[in-house]
Amino acid sequence: MILPPATLGMLGGGQLGRFFVLAAHEMGYRVVVLDPDRNSPAGRAADEHLCAAFDDVEALERLAQTCAAVTTEFENVPADTLDHLAKFIPTRPNAECVAVAQNRIAEKTFLSDRGFAVGPFATIIAMTDLEAADPALFPAVLKVARFGYDGKGQARVANVAEAKAAFDGFKREPCVLEKMLALDMEVSCVLARDSAGRVAPFPVAENSHTGGILDVSIAPARIDGALAAEATEMAIGIAAELGYVGILGVELFLSGGRLLVNEIAPRPHNSGHYTIDACVTSQFEQQVRILCGLPLGDARQHSRAVMVNLLGDLWYRKDANHSHEPEWSRLLRVPGLKLHLYRKHHARPGRKMGHFTVLGGLGEPVIDLAMNARTAIGIVD
């Protein structure tokens, strides 16, 4: 076991890394963050910020020398970086798992080869793959295999001609072409899995997206227990097949009454932010625990929760050219609401700047309270 006050390494300086730093600090650990952005939220909260690229040899050497173990908040860390660090210190999750999750072709192929239900898709490497694609896939979504997030690197296409134009627009980078599914609901399961294969799944969350970005998460999801159990079993099965050690986020579609895996994230997940306030152990504390070889914490949810993301658009509500601080008093006056702002340097439309979670007991109108607070702060549908 790695015990406090040991130093832990974090690859990536975004809000997920920042929450890891805060959880590690509470437990008495020190954290070194590697991120090329001088103003990264996690870097600014860390004991030491290595402001360098993820493949910077000197920075990696410093991480390996100062840290007892290293983890990531970012799936696009180069596999070589993780492999290199793993020669010196425990690295969780490992490069192989991250490689599967960071490439939609590897991810979809892995899932379907192992018998996990996914929606119909085709791998697109060249124009000829689009010409050969099953016409039943249309209308479809073309997604670049790498570096897409929050709906970026995706195009909705009605037919082959549109798909070809979109593929050109993506500079003919490798893609997956997915059938556009009619979604009854989107859900996710975030779980922790340790090196002995023990798992602690968090309750399934129900997610709604706006413009491809997570907007609202309701936990637990409003689905029947059998379906929630099935989603959880799928997530556990995927983690086991990967030999995964760390926090895994599994996004699922409920389509035509069936659960299909959408994608997996080798890190804490935005839809797991409710665990910070509503569970005995948060996804970030769990990440610290697994990294340090501590026993898994209790993942039980003690309050119903609704999380709402706060995007940079809110800062430009009054005037598209100048940013204004949103009127936080409108949120802070709600007693059961927990506000989390990530202290990002600049607000930009579409950028995740913070979130809030409304907590409540059974029978309390948490969804209404959260949706009213969402309107009060200026989020428009």
Ligand code: ADP
């Ligand atoms: P990312 O989260 O990396 O941006 P996703 O593949 O999860 O990419 O897509 C973002 C959102 O777009 C999904 O949560 C879902 O709302 C919608 N979406 C993606 N693929 C499909 C699909 N095949 N059918 C219907 N909706 C989709």
Ligand code: MG
């Ligand atoms: Mg997604």
